[in-house]
Amino acid sequence: MSFTGAFWRSGDVGFSDAALANIFNGRRPSRRPAAVLRAADAADVAAGVKLAAAEGWKLSVRSGGHSWAAWSLREDALLIDLGALNGMHYDAGTEIATVGPATRSGLDLDPFLATHGRFFAVGHHPTVSMGGFLLQGGMGLGCRGGGWAVESVESMDVVTASGELVRCSETENADLFWAARGSGPGFFGVVTELRLRTRPRHRSLIRSTYVYPAEVASEVLTWFHSVRRDVDPSVSFLAIGATPPGSDSPVVIIDGVSFDGGPSALAPLETCPVAGRALKSTAAQPTDMSALFAEQSAGSPAGLHYFVDNVYLVEEASDLVPALVAAFTDLPTPQSSVILSDFSPQASRALPDMAVSLRPDLYFAAYVAGRGPADDEKCRSWLDSAMNRLSAYSDGCYLGDSDFTVRPDRILSAAAWSRLQRIRAFRDPEGRFPGYLGTPVQ
Ligand SMILES: Cc1cc2nc3c(=O)[nH]c(=O)nc-3n(C[C@H](O)[C@H](O)[C@H](O)COP(=O)(O)OP(=O)(O)OC[C@H]3O[C@@H](n4cnc5c(N)ncnc54)[C@H](O)[C@@H]3O)c2cc1C
Known part of the structure; x- marks a missing residue:
């Protein structure tokens, strides 16, 4: 299988650095993937998902590497690193910003939107990336009164567990869209692009x-x-x-x-x-x-x-x-x-x-x-x-x-948890995505 981006198997020169690239926490777990794909685009991601199926690997994903517990490091997995997917585009007609999952809160997205007089509730730390941040809900700047950042996501492009690139929104693949807004590392797809509804920038x-x-x-x-x-x-x-x-x-x-x-x-x-x-x-x-x-x-x-x-x-x-x-x-x-x-x-x-x-x-x-x-x-x-x-x-x-390997707690309502399991069973019947590290309380 050939990729536009870079690919390492365990043992290859550069594998170790690729496996740990961009991880924010200096405290590293001993878990390591079987291989790393630094994807150049969504086509690489889809090819990676298919390779993982052929090799019998699980799939793990990294956008910005800011999960405190380094969730992107999983054993027997192909780690898909989306660090290169950091494009940004703003459409003044629709007021929607289209961004890659590796776009960083304060280093990339906020200054970019400022040039258009617009705002999105990015994370408080400038290097937190949109992928992991939004999948978890997103406690962004101004969220106390403004709500979860993910409420302002209009749609996402997702490579599914079967390697198909689909759009999801409230009207297309709505089950995936529902799950992507809050399941975080329990999600069973790879988000390759996000469309964000922006709002006028604060005056003061x-x-x-x-x-x-x-x-x-x-x-x-x-x-x-x-x-x-x-x-x-x-x-x-x-x-x-x-x-x-x-x-x-x-x-x-x-x-x-x-x-x-x-x-x-x-x-x-x-x-x-x-x-x-x-x-x-x-x-x-x-x-x-x-x-x-x-x-x-x-x-x-x-x-x-x-x-x-x-x-x-x-x-x-x-x-x-x-x-x-x-x-x-x-x-x-x-x-x-x-x-x-x-x-x-x-x-x-x-x-x-x-x-x-x-x-x-x-x-x-x-x-x-x-x-x-x-x-x-x-x-x-x-x-x-x-x-x-x-x-x-x-x-x-x-x-x-959170880190459920140390202290499990409840992350979703009981009804939302059951619904997530039903969607997962339908969308990822082979369990290609390994789900949460540790088990949340249900
Ligand atoms: C210094 C610091 C400050 C923080 N501040 C905030 C804050 O203000 N508000 C807040 O809500 N959170 C905050 N967080 C938590 C942060 O939002 C989460 O750790 C989030 O997962 C980071 O996203 P990431 O893409 O950088 O991380 P990653 O480690 O790359 O991703 C974490 C996990 O999310 C999943 N994932 C990520 N991207 C994708 C994708 N594109 N498709 C499918 N699955 C994906 C994967 O399971 C991945 O392992 C902070 C974290 C740090 C380290």
């Missing part, structure tokens, strides 16, 4: 940030829990636990970014009863997307050894806050951080009919990071203890920050 981004010492974490998080539902949906509103550069003490940061809501939308952030204890504050200052992306890059550099987990929380503050305070104020390394993000506006939004089916109200995620293997054990055991305490209040979790 205004931000308030308050940095509190760890001693008042309990008061700050209790207040966050009580005020969050009053904050306008145009504001992304979260609490962050992190250690500032040059310090060895974690702090609690309250952060609000208003998308066109103006300074008044940020007024509730000024009501914290311990506001006088803030070490630093900046209220209602203009910011821009490049500043937000730069901050994410600096906060989460590639190559560290990351351990990540998350949970959608439900409970009263009196129960939750003690478990949260421990996580916010006792971080295992200076590179580690946690976030608590309000999603309450999601509860009243109607969701389209798609695999994404849980409605987070409050989202906790921990990004535990060390400089190398020497930190691994400390990071792992810290995360396990934090998640043991918090998973008692779990209402499921987000695929994008």
Whole structure:
């Protein structure tokens, strides 16, 4: 079989680098594929799917390599690397952007759309790619009020498990389209192109940030829990636990970014009863997307050894806050951080009919990071203890920050899970795509 792109079998010169190319997490699993295809186009992908069937291999896919647990590395599989599929086109008539799955959030797509005065809810970190991000739902910029990024996908091109290139949308191959919007690494096809409905670009981004010492974490998080539902949906509103550069003490940061809501939308952030204890504050200052992306890059550099987990929380503050305070104020390394993000506006939004089916109200995620293997054990055991305490209040979790080989949780409603299994059995009867690594809770 010949490809326009490049192909390596295990043992070939260059195989090892090709197998690990673009993986963000410096902590690598020992799993390796049987072969790697760096596809040049959709025809290569279709040929790769057919080769895998002939060789008896499974199929794994990589767009940008940002899954924390390196899901694209599977044993006995042909890894199809879509890194070269990163084209972008904007049609002013339809306001639709057509992009390849390897298009990166803040390095490629956002600046491209800015030149057309348009916006799409890309991921917060500039190098997260559209393929994996959108298949999981996509917690993009402004998602607190704006919803899942994948809700704005109009259609996708998919190479199916039988090697056929098809378009899927609400009217064509609707079963595949339903599954592609939320099954993430459980999807059974290769997305080679996405058409995104864009919206007018925001006119202003205004931000308030308050940095509190760890001693008042309990008061700050209790207040966050009580005020969050009053904050306008145009504001992304979260609490962050992190250690500032040059310090060895974690702090609690309250952060609000208003998308066109103006300074008044940020007024509730000024009501914290311990506001006088803030070490630093900046209220209602203009910011821009490049500043937000730069901050994410600096906060989460590639190559560290990351351990990540998350949970959608439900409970009263009196129960939750003690478990949260421990996580916010006792971080295992200076590179580690946690976030608590309000999603309450999601509860009243109607969701389209798609695999994404849980409605987070409050989202906790921990990004535990060390400089190398020497930190691994400390990071792992810290995360396990934090998640043991918090998973008692779990209402499921987000695929994008999960690792079911360590802590299984629920990712879809029971009805959506059953429907996904039915579509999978029909679309991939031979189980060519291996599905989730570990088993989510059903
Ligand atoms: C630093 C960092 C910041 C992040 N920030 C955010 C954020 O703001 N919001 C958010 O929602 N998530 C975020 N994530 C999580 C991220 O969205 C997911 O890890 C996502 O899978 C990344 O997509 P990718 O294509 O880069 O990853 P990959 O590792 O390439 O893909 C992950 C898996 O998705 C599937 N997949 C990917 N592309 C395709 C395709 N074209 N066709 C079929 N299957 C495919 C495959 O199973 C693949 O193994 C972040 C991750 C990192 C590392």
